[in-house]
Amino acid sequence: MPSQKIAIALLLAIPATSWANPNDVVLSRLTYGFTRSEEDPDVTSRNVDSDGDGIPDREDPDALGSDCGTGTKLCAAHQWAYRQLVSQLGRAFAPKLLSTPRTLGWNGFYVGLEGTLTGIDDTARYWQLGTEGKLSDVETLTGDPEPVLFVPTVRIRKGFPFGIELGTGISYMTATELVGLGLDIRVAPFEGFVRNIGYLPDIAVRGAVNRVTGERELDLTIVGLDVSIGKRFGAFGQISIAPYAGWQHMWVIGDSEVVDTTPERDAWAECAPEWSAEARCIAADGSRADRESCESAESGFAWQADYVCTSEAGRDDYENNVVFARETLQNERAFFGVQLIWEHVAVTAQFDLDLTRAETVEASRQWNTSLGVGFDY
The missing domain is CATH 2.40.128 (Lipocalin)
Known part of the structure; x- marks a missing residue:
């Protein structure tokens, strides 16, 4: 019995990557980086052309593998590379x-x-x-x-x-x-x-x-x-x-x-969620509304409580799932x-x-x- 416990412990101690095969597909690296800005706050669009050549980065081979997932750089799916693979x-x-x-x-x-x-x-x-x-x-x-x-x-x-x-x-x-x-x-x-x-x-x-x-x-x-x-x-x-x-x-x-494009990061830990009575603003029909509607106490709008990230930057890694x-x-x-x-x-x-x-x-x-x-x- 002790020998079996030791064997199980050794197996659990082996890193998961040791079982990987050389040609296993890794889609998390088929990405490009971009910065969320006031001009383009909708991170779901990811419609950027960083070099101004008229080709969106998601279809531009030169943008493949550009730095992302660090600092203020978010990751987006590089569709061109995915298509070729x-x-x-x-x-x-x-x-x-x-x-x-x-x-x-x-x-x-x-x-x-x-x-x-x-x-x-x-x-x-x-x-x-x-x-x-x-x-x-x-x-x-x-x-x-x-x-x-x-x-x-x-x-x-x-x-x-x-x-x-x-x-x-x-x-x-x-x-x-x-x-x-x-x-x-x-x-x-x-x-x-x-x-x-x-x-x-x-x-x-x-x-x-x-x-x-x-x-x-x-x-x-x-x-x-x-x-x-x-x-x-x-x-x-x-x-x-x-x-x-x-x-x-x-x-x-x-x-x-x-696909988690930043598997080395812990989105939950970075978010450090805390309970908030004013997590989001909800309209009477249950749809999401602008926070200003609740802050100004407009009729038909109410706050909904939930866990929220402690800072705007803390939720960035959740945007790196594509x-x-x-x-x-x-x-x-x-x-x-x-x-x-x-x-x-x-x-x-x-x-x-x-x-x-x-x-x-x-x-x-x-x-x-x-x-x-x-x-x-």
Whole structure:
């Protein structure tokens, strides 16, 4: 029993950051700083252009990471950086076909292991500020991601009559806590012909969605709609080879939770709240009113008691909690691959490349290289 208590005490003594992964998302550093002034007292707008170039700081790459959360500087969400990071993370979890257009058939069942490498703009400032970094690098508080992300996936597919196939999978991005759960449905209206019109290729249409969780501050949803074309040929006796290609339209949807941009500060302690009988002025209908209405004892207005910060500056850190606006990013992709089939074993390689970028995304067009090994029965 004493040894168990010692072990528990040691575990509790380990700092929480020691469990962090190098590529964990840190949205609290995707910020810019601004000063609340009499000219712009509404801190919720955060609509400032500090360098006067006509681009609001929230959309200006040069403003990313500017000092905030110290002194009179408040923190605001840098939407441009968030958008680029969401775009590149989403493409790493994009639904991959890794199969020929030909479905498994109503008796078919497939289970396989896949791995995908995705290129990213690893030297971009939004990647360096937006990821945890190594534990040994506590001075700069920035990440140093690799130029490629690796996402292994366990995939299961089941065939049904009339050229219909359902699939699901679970993915994990290494060096992070991001986990993706996927579901897809595929319909092949034209497949498997070997005589007469058999020289025509197989064709399939697929819809897929991946839901990515694991980060407290960020949720990702990736939706894909693709069309593929290919054909299986016999080669080398018992081995078949099946080249294929296709097009995919993809949506990446990024949702932010409330982000504390100054986790090292204690807003409650700085506020030092005290009870006040004149915390706020309330109108007769229950709405918030100007304090002057109560101070002048106007009819229909009354003070409401509550806890308040002991000073105006004491409540500043509460303004450093932000929420990034939802991003819905669309782009087109092309893919091509080849599958080798030997009895019940299938080995598939696929390459994906962005044909376009979302209108509001300035990050580079990305690529994916995937390899899968599976068994069908």
